[in-house]
Amino acid sequence: MHVRIRDVTTLSNDWYLLKKTTFDYRRRDGSWQTMSRETYDRGHGAVILLYNLARRTVVLVRQFRFPAFGYGGTHDGYLVEAPAGLLDAASPEERIRAEAAEETGFRVDRVQRVFDAFMSPGSVTERLHFFVAEYESSQRAGDGGGIAAEGEDIEVLELDIDTALAMTADGRIEDGKTIMLLQHAALHLFATR
Structure with missing residues (x-):
């Protein structure tokens, strides 16, 4: 001990x-x-990057985050992120499928777990389960946008992978979990194309 x-x-x-x-x-x-x-x-969570190899696109979301807004008054609080959520007693796979549908409107059945990570281990107990899933346009079953009763007001973004990576380089994407998944995609999913 x-x-x-x-x-x-x-x-x-x-x-x-x-x-x-x-x-x-x-x-x-x-x-x-x-x-x-x-x-x-705050419990453990899961995050997912939806990607389409043929079209070289990824699906991200844009939403207001008060802690980013409140930090020194220098940020508008809107972050571009990969869809994510707390597990709430569900398995990581179950929860991330539900989050993808709620936030993006895409229903994905097959998700691939790529790694787990503690995002801020100096003070936050949360461990995130990272997933990727390939999507097709036909899998879009709704508009997404999140659950209004939970305060979610989410914009769905479909971006070219090169644009998304450029957004991490120039600071338009500042969310750690999203940057990690985009780097994973660049190295392992889109590297051979």
Whole structure:
């Protein structure tokens, strides 16, 4: 055991759970050090990049994110992202299929898990499951746009992969999970075309 929990205090349990934990940590040299950390627990999530190899396109979404807007007042808060959502007790595969349909209108049956990642392990407990799925125009069963009752107001974007990659380079795409999936697509999906 390299961690002994001393105390856990709930700081907030409104939108998600914010806790302060005091613990002893065994260092590599064998000595113990007492530390305190705040962790934000919002559950685990899944994210997907829909792609079409023949047309060399990807489907992304654009939506308002208050934390981006609130950061220093220098951002309009609109981010271009890959569709994503919290698992909410569903399997990652089930949840990401539902999120893709809700946000983009595309119903995909076959999804491929490519990797998992902690996005901000210094303070957030969330682990994201990353997926890709090939789509066809015929799989668009609705308009997408998200669920208005949940505050979602999502614009669906179908972009050429080269345009999407250029948007990461020039700062029009700033979302980490999306950049990771676009890089995966460039290296593994569109590399041979």
